[in-house]
Amino acid sequence: MAERSFKKEVEQLRIGAGETFRGEGILAITKALLENGVGYVGGYQGAPISHLMDVLADAEELMAELGIRFEANASEAAAAAMLAASVHYPIRGAVTFKSTVGTNVASDALANLASGGVTGGALVIVGEDYGEGSSIMQERSHAFAMKSQIWLLDPRPNLPSITEAVRHGFELSEATNTPVMLQLRIRCCHVHGAFEAKDNVPPSLTVRDALANPRRDTNRIVLPPASFNHEKEKVEKRWPAALDYIRTHKLNEFFGPETGKVGIALQGGMYNGVIRALQRLGLADVHGDTDVPLYVMNVAYPIVEDEFLDFCTGKDAVLVVEEGQPNYIEQNLRAILHQAGRNQTVVGKDLLPKAGEYTGRIMFEGLGDFLRQHAQDLLPAAMRAPNEPKEIDPVPQLRDVVPARPPGFCTGCPERPIFAAMKLVENEMGPHQTSADIGCHLFSIMPPFEIGGTTMGYGLGPASNAAFDGGGDKRPISIIGDGGFWHNGLSSSIGNAVFNKADGVTIVVDNYYSAATGGQDILSSRANNPTKSTQHPIAKAVEAVGVEWVRQIDRTYDVGKVQETLKEALTTDYKGPKVIVASSECMLNRQRREKPLRAAAIKEGRRVERPKFGVDEDVCTGDHACMRLSGCPSLTLKMPDDPLRDDPIAHIDQSCVGCGNCGEVADAAVLCPSFYQADLVHNPGKWERRRADWRRRAIGWLQDRRASRRLTWEAGA
Numbered sequence: 001m002a003e004r005s006f007k008k009e010v011e012q013l014r015i016g017a018g019e020t021f022r023g024e025g026i027l028a029i030t031k032a033l034l035e036n037g038v039g040y041v042g043g044y045q046g047a048p049i050s051h052l053m054d055v056l057a058d059a060e061e062l063m064a065e066l067g068i069r070f071e072a073n074a075s076e077a078a079a080a081a082m083l084a085a086s087v088h089y090p091i092r093g094a095v096t097f098k099s100t101v102g103t104n105v106a107s108d109a110l111a112n113l114a115s116g117g118v119t120g121g122a123l124v125i126v127g128e129d130y131g132e133g134s135s136i137m138q139e140r141s142h143a144f145a146m147k148s149q150i151w152l153l154d155p156r157p158n159l160p161s162i163t164e165a166v167r168h169g170f171e172l173s174e175a176t177n178t179p180v181m182l183q184l185r186i187r188c189c190h191v192h193g194a195f196e197a198k199d200n201v202p203p204s205l206t207v208r209d210a211l212a213n214p215r216r217d218t219n220r221i222v223l224p225p226a227s228f229n230h231e232k233e234k235v236e237k238r239w240p241a242a243l244d245y246i247r248t249h250k251l252n253e254f255f256g257p258e259t260g261k262v263g264i265a266l267q268g269g270m271y272n273g274v275i276r277a278l279q280r281l282g283l284a285d286v287h288g289d290t291d292v293p294l295y296v297m298n299v300a301y302p303i304v305e306d307e308f309l310d311f312c313t314g315k316d317a318v319l320v321v322e323e324g325q326p327n328y329i330e331q332n333l334r335a336i337l338h339q340a341g342r343n344q345t346v347v348g349k350d351l352l353p354k355a356g357e358y359t360g361r362i363m364f365e366g367l368g369d370f371l372r373q374h375a376q377d378l379l380p381a382a383m384r385a386p387n388e389p390k391e392i393d394p395v396p397q398l399r400d401v402v403p404a405r406p407p408g409f410c411t412g413c414p415e416r417p418i419f420a421a422m423k424l425v426e427n428e429m430g431p432h433q434t435s436a437d438i439g440c441h442l443f444s445i446m447p448p449f450e451i452g453g454t455t456m457g458y459g460l461g462p463a464s465n466a467a468f469d470g471g472g473d474k475r476p477i478s479i480i481g482d483g484g485f486w487h488n489g490l491s492s493s494i495g496n497a498v499f500n501k502a503d504g505v506t507i508v509v510d511n512y513y514s515a516a517t518g519g520q521d522i523l524s525s526r527a528n529n530p531t532k533s534t535q536h537p538i539a540k541a542v543e544a545v546g547v548e549w550v551r552q553i554d555r556t557y558d559v560g561k562v563q564e565t566l567k568e569a570l571t572t573d574y575k576g577p578k579v580i581v582a583s584s585e586c587m588l589n590r591q592r593r594e595k596p597l598r599a600a601a602i603k604e605g606r607r608v609e610r611p612k613f614g615v616d617e618d619v620c621t622g623d624h625a626c627m628r629l630s631g632c633p634s635l636t637l638k639m640p641d642d643p644l645r646d647d648p649i650a651h652i653d654q655s656c657v658g659c660g661n662c663g664e665v666a667d668a669a670v671l672c673p674s675f676y677q678a679d680l681v682h683n684p685g686k687w688e689r690r691r692a693d694w695r696r697r698a699i700g701w702l703q704d705r706r707a708s709r710r711l712t713w714e715a716g717a
Contacts, residue, residue, distance in 0.1 A: 005054075005058060006027070006051070006054055006055045006058040006059075007058050009023060009024075009027055009055070009058075010027075010030075010055060010058045010059040010062065012027070012031075013027070013030060013031050013034060013059055013062055013200070014062065014200070015197050016197060016198070016199040016200070017197065017198050017199050018196075018197075019196075019197045020194050020195070020196060020197065021159070021194060021195055021196075021197040022192075022193070022194045023159075023192065024051075024189075024190055024191070024192055025157070025159065025162060025184070025188055025189045025190055025191045025192075025193075026049070026051050026052040026055050026189050026190070027055055028159045028162055028163055028193075028195065029052060029125065029162060029163070029166060029184075030052070030055050030056060030059060031163065031197065032162070032163035032166035032167065033094055033166060034062070034063070034066065034068075034200040034201070035163075035167075035197070035198045035199070035200055035201060036092065036166060036167050036170050036201065037092055037170075037201040037202065037203050037204060038068060038092045038093065038094050038170075038203065039067075039068060039069065039085070039091035039092050039093060039120070039203035039205065039206055039207055040068060040069040040070070040071070040082065040085060040091065040093045040094075040207055041056055041063065041068060041069070041070050041071070041093070041094050041095070042070070042071035042072070042073045042078075042079045042082045042093075042094075042095045042096075043056070043072075043073060043076075043079045043095045043096035043097050043125075044072075044073050044074075044075055044076045044078075044079050044096075044097045044098075044102060044487075045097075045098075045514060045517040045518055045520050046097060046098030046101070046102055046127070046517050047098055047127065047129060047186070047517070048098065048127040048128075048129050048184070048185070048186035048189045048190075049096050049097065049098055049125065049126075049127035049184065049189060050098075050517050050518040050520075051189070051190075051518070052096050052125070052127075052189070053072065053096065053520065054518065054520070056070055056096075057070070057072060057520075057531075060531055066200060066201075066202045066203070067202050067203060067206040067208065068202075068203065068206075069206075069207050072520070072532065073095070074486060074487060075105055075106075075458075075487045075488060076097040076101075076102035076103070076105040076106040077105050077106050077108065077109055079095040079096070079097055079106060080095060080106035080109035080110045080113065080124070081109040082095060083095060083109070083113055083118070083122045083124070083179065084109075084113070085120070085207060085210070086118040086119060086120035086121065086122040087113070087116055087117070087118055087119060087220050088119060088215040088216060088217055088220060089119060089120055089205060089210045089215060090119050090120045090174075090204070090205055091120040091203060091205050091206070091207060091210060092120050092121040092122075092123075092170050092174075092203060093120065093121070093122055093123070094122075094123040094124075094125060095123075095124055095125070096124075096125040096126070096127070097126065097127075098126070098127045098128075099126035099127060099128050099139075099141045099183075100128070100137065100139040100140065100141055100144075101137070101438075101457070101458065102126065103126060103141050103144050104457075105457075105458070105488070106124075107144065110124070110144070110148060110150065110179070111148050112222050113179050114148040114149055114150050114178065114179055114234075115148075115222045115227060115230045115231075116220040116221060116222050116226075116230060117177040117178060117220060117230065117233070117238070118173060118174075118177055118178065118179055119174075119177065119220075120173075120174065120205075121169070121170030121171065121172075121173040121174045121180075122173050122179040122180065123166065123169045123170060123173065123179075123180055123181075123182055124150070124179060124180070124181045124182070125181075125182045125184065126141050126181055126182070126183055126184070127184050127185075127186070127189060128140070128141060128183055128184070128185055128186075128324075129185065129186045129357075130185075130323055130324055130355070130356055130357040130358075131186065131356075131357040138324070138325070138355060138356070139324075140324040140325070140326075140328070141181060141183055142300060142301060142324070142328050142329075143326075143328065145181055145300075145301045146301055146328065149178065149234045149238065149239070150178065150179050150180065150181050150301075151172060151173075151176070151178055151179075151180045151181070151242055151299065151301060151302065152180075152181045152183060152299070152300045152301040153165050153168070153169055153172075153180060153181065153182045153183065153251075153268075153298060153299055153300070154183045154267045154268045154269045154297065154298060154299070154300040155182070155188075155268045155269070155298050156253075156268045156269070156271040156272070156296060156298065157185065157187055157188035157191050157268075157269055157271065157272050158191065158193050158272075159191070159193035159194060159195045160193075160195045160196075161268070161298070162184075162188065163195055165182055165298065166182065168249060168251055169182050171245070171249075172242065172245050172246075172251075175241055175242075175245045176238045176239075176241040176242045176245065177233075177237075177238060178234075178238050178242065183269065183300070184269075185269050185323075187272070188269060239302060242302055243302060243304055246299050246302075246304055247304060247306075247307070251298050251299050252295065252296060252297050252298055252299055252304060252307055253268075253294075253295075253296040253298060254293070254294065254295060254296070254311065255288065255289075255290055255293070255294040255296065256289075256290040256291065256292055256293040256294050257291070257293055258293070259293070259314050260292065260293045260314075260315060260375075261315060261316050261317075261374070261375045261378075262292065262293075262315055262316060262317045262318065262319070262370070262371070262374050262375040262378075263292065263293040263294070263295060263311060263312070263315045263317075263318050263319075264292055264293070264294050264295070264318070264319045264320075264321060264367070265294075265295040265297065265308065265311065265318055265319070265320050265321070265329075265333060266294065266295070266296060266297065266320070266321035266322070267297055267300055267321065267322055267323065267329070268296050268297060268298035268300070269323070270321045270322075270323060270358060270363075271294075271296055273321075273358055273359075273360060273363040274294065274321055274363060274367070275288050275290065275294075276360060276363065277360070277363035277364045277366075277367045277368075278290050278291075278292060278367065280364050281364070281367060281368060281371065281379060281380075281383060282379070282380045282383070283371075283378060283379075291378060292371075292375075292378065293311070293315075295307070295308065295311040297329070300329065301328075303329070303332050303333070303336065305336050305340075308333060308336055309336065309337075309340055309342070312337065312342060312344050315344055316344065316345060316374060316375075317344060317345040317346075317347060317370075317373075317374040317375075318333075318344055318345070318346055318347070319347045319348065319351070319366075319367070319370045320333055320346060320347070320348035321348075321352065321358070321363075321366075322348060322349075323357065323358045324355065325349075325354050325355040327348055327349050327354075330346065330348035330349060333346060334346050345374070347370055347373075347374070351366050351369050351370050351373075352366040353366075368383065372384060372385070406446040406447060407443055407446060408443050408446055408631055408633070409440065409443050409631065409632075410587055410588055410633075411587070411632060411633050411634045411655050411656065411657055412587035412591075412632070412634075412656075412657035412658075412659035412661070413440070413586075413587050414511055414556045414557065414584030414585065414586065414587060414659070415440060415441050415443075415444075415509050415511065415556070416630065416631065416632060416661055417556050417557050417558075417559045417562060417661050417664060417665065418441075418507065418509060418556050418562055418582050419441075419444045419449040419451055420449075420559055420629045420630060420661070420665045420668075420669075421559050421560075421562035421563040421566060421668070422434075422444075422449070422451055422477075422566065423448075423449055423451070423629055424559070424563050424629070424668060424669055425563055425566050425567055425570070426451075428567075429567070429570065430474070432474050432475065432476060432477050432570070433453070433465065433468045433474070433476040433477070434451055434452050434453060434465075434476070434477045434478070434479070435452060435453065435454050435455070435456075435461050435462070435464045435465040435476070435477075435478045435479065436451075436452030436453070436454065436455045436461060436479050437455060437458070437459065437460065437461030437478075437479050437480045437481060437484050437489075438455060438457065438458040438459075438481075438484055438516075439458075439481035439483055439484055439509070439515070439516045440481065440509075440511070440515055440516045440586075441479050441481050441509045442455060444479065447631070448627070448628050448629070448630070448631040449631065451479075452479060457488070458483075458484045458487050458488055459480060459484035459485060459486075459487045459488030459489030459490075459492060459493060460484075460488065460489070460492060460493060461478045461479050461480040461484065461489070461493060461506075462478035462480055462489065462493035462494065462496070462497055462502075462504070462506045463489075463492050463493045463496055464478075465477075465478045465504055466496065466497075466500070466502065468504070469497065469500070469502035469503060469504040470502075470503075474570075475503055475504050475505050475569075475570055475578075476504040476505070477504065477505045477506075477507065477566075477570075478493070478504060478505070478506045478507070479506075479507050479509065480493060480506060480507070480508055480509070481508070481509045481510075481511070481515075481516070482508065482509065482510040482511060482512070482513075482514075482522060482524050482538060483513075483514035483515070483516065483517070483522060485508055485524075485538060485541075486522050486523050486524070490541055490542075490545065493506070494506065494542055494545055494547065494577070494579070495545050495546075497547075497577040498545055498546040498547060498576075498577055501575075501576060501577075502576070502577050503575055503576060503577070503578075504577065504578070505566070505569040505570060505578045505579075505580070506577065506578070506579045506580070507566070507579075507580045507582060508538055508542075508579060508580065508581045508582065509582055510524060510538055510581055510582060510583040510584075511583075511584065511585060511586040511589075512524070512525050512526050512527075512583070512585045512586060512589070513525055513586050513589055515586040515588070515589065519586065519588065519589045519592075521534055522534075523536045524536055524537060524538050526585070537552075537581075538581050538583075539552045539579075539581045542579045542581070547576075547577050547578075547579050548574075548576060549569070549572070549574050549576060549577070549578040549579070550578075550579050550580075550581070551565050551568075551569070551578075551579070551580045551581070552581050552583070553565060553580065553581065553582045553583060554583055554584075555583075555584055556582045556583065556584040557584060557659055557660055557661055557664050558664065559661070559664045559665055559667075559668040559669075560664070560667070560668045562582060563668060565580055566580065587657060587659060591657060598610070601682075602682045602683060605683050606683060607681065607682070607683050607684060607685060608681070608682040608683060609679050609680070609681050609682075610658055610679070610680055611658035611660070611677050611678070611679055611680070612656060612658055612677070612678050612679070612680050613652050613656055613658060613660065613662060613663060613675060613676070613677055613678075614652050614675070614676055614678060615649065615650045615651055615652055615674050615675055615676075616674045616675075616676055617640045617641065617642070617649050617651075617674075618642075619672060619673060619674040620640075620649040620650050620672060620674040621672050621674075622645075622647045622648065622649045622650070623672075624637075624650065625669065625671050626650055626662060626665060626666050626669075626671055626672075626675075627650065629665045629669055629671075630661060630662055630665050632661060632662060633655060634652055634653050634654075634655040634656040634657075635650060635651075635652055635662050636650075636651050636652075636653055637649070637650065637651060638651035650674065660677070662675055663675035663676075663677065
């Protein structure tokens with residue numbers, strides 16, 4: 001089950017011409033695909049476009065009605081390869097994945113696609129994020145677009161511009177026989193707005209129709225001598241055709257006065273930030289009317305040289321607003337001016353940060369500095385000089401007064417006990433070379449576990465330990481998740497280990513979903529998915545490629561069993577790859593599934609029982625070893641009620657989901673027996689209420705009896 005359902009929202013995708021579409025960016029993109037006759041859609045989930053895949057999955061019924069094929073691909077490479085349907089057939093296709101890791105995975109297929117070219121429009125929707133919360137390395141799709149000659153659209157982040165970019169993306173692709181990338185930042189994916197809808201259009205040629213009439217053109221296949229001709233075609237035919245289409249359809253936009261002392265050239269995706277900064281500087285209004293000329297490059301690649309040169313005419317200086325590193329656009333624009341013999345000053349990364357997200361504050365300060373240096377008279381008098389620092393009381397650094405909160409597992413996460421068991425084995429047998437992988441389990445590298453030293457790519461955890469897998473005193477340990485396993489790991493990691501007769505240990509963390517990307521179903525999911533084939537055990541797949549030593553653990557919260565199984569794998573005389581499949585359902589998805597059912601049952605008056613855990617403060621010694629082996633957010637500290645004790649003790653707060661990991665860890669590590677379980681019963685039966693009343697009376701009588709025997713000191717006695 002996905003993190004969020006769009007079943008209700010996708011009904012709006014049925015509206016037609018004359019109606020207004022209102023919603024989120026990802027919904028608008030889906031609507032634009034339907035309006036422009038897309039024949040097939042695919043992709044792989046990942047921030048910031050995970051919800052786009054969820055919308056497509058929820059709209060699968062509507063797409064089927066239009067004759068559109070939808071594929072939830074096994075990887076980004078599979079998604080990009082799917083675009084092969086547009087090579088020989090005039091069918092429009094679109095795929096989506098996060099970048100840059102998704103583009104890296106898909107690079108082989110994309111390079112072949114760009115070389116041979118396409119007949120039908122081929123659109124690759126990539127999501128980029130340069131913020132501090134980004135889960136990927138800070139690289140850019142721009143480099144891949146330049147390398148393979150894929151045209152790169154970077155539209156202004158509003159719904160009319162996004163939907164028009166989808167339309168022009170298909171048409172530009174067909175006009176130039178070249179695949180097109182549509183780049184969307186996280187703010188663009190989730191921006192809300194409205195646009196005038198059109199009717200949904202079935203594909204002019206469906207994949208079903210194409211199957212009935214197969215086509216082939218050897219000139220489009222990447223083999224010599226065709227591959228040599230492809231490169232010539234890119235430069236001599238496709239590039240000029242792209243420039244002509246961009247000029248003719250005015251894909252790039254100009255705002256503000258036609259002349260001016262200075263100007264700003266910017267990626268389309270930067271428009272909202274730039275116009276907001278100009279508003280704060282008093283040089284633009286809420287409608288976007290600006291006193292500073294803007295050249296908005298909704299096509300980030302290729303650059304239209306004559307457009308830029310015309311924009312620079314009469315200007316002393318131009319600021320280039322380009323997010324990410326390296327500064328490809330700035331370098332290109334400088335070269336264009338130099339080759340044209342122009343002497344305009346180009347300013348870019350010298351005033352704006354070389355890397356990272358361009359937030360509102362960064363835009364405001366960067367544009368302000370640029371205008372103060374090159375067009376001070378444009379600024380209001382109060383802003384012509386840098387702001388004078390005010391004398392204020394020093395504010396302590398947050399890191400000095402607020403405890404660090406490193407990223408970690410969710411409350412009740414079934415992966416936490418796996419790493420608690422690994423720490424117990426490490427305490428007994430010493431540290432082992434351990435590789436990590438992409439996914440939730442990557443949080444194991446952070447406190448309190450501090451396990452795993454490398455991560456080299458999705459599904460490549462065991463492969464990244466290959467250099468250490470040649471035999472030694474200690475066996476290496478590799479971690480891989482179920483999502484990574486099906487994405488790339490079965491062949492690149494497990495198959496690789498079998499072929500090379502590796503002797504290491506691999507732990508496959510199976511939480512039933514591609515949990516880190518939003519809880520989408522995968523091959524080994526236990527759900528009955530009506531449109532996908534699930535319930536294929538990982539253990540069987542591992543055995544099928546030749547692994548003979550396989551152990552299945554069906555409840556990861558059994559810390560003792562996980563510990564015992566890992567020790568067996570590290571000490572067995574068996575030579576060859578050893579795989580432990582540790583399975584328990586992702587707690588977030590489990591709660592999403594169970595909470596509505598539980599609430600409905602309680603409302604209907606049915607008996608519902610669920611466990612709650614606590615710590616007996618009379619037993620807790622306060623050494624906090626349980627926390628060092630758990631790290632659960634619900635396991636925290638409190639001051640004891642006993643006034644004679646002044647050290648904080650362990651405490652389980654109300655966020656506890658009753659997984660029992662804390663008690664299991666305490667038992668496996670032979671810690672203090674202070675944890676207890678209490679079952680919370682809703683709508684108890686008549687006899688349960690009566691028994692509870694008897695117990696309450698008995699306990700109250702015993703408490704009163706004990707209290708009567710205590711020594712007391714009355715005031716004034």
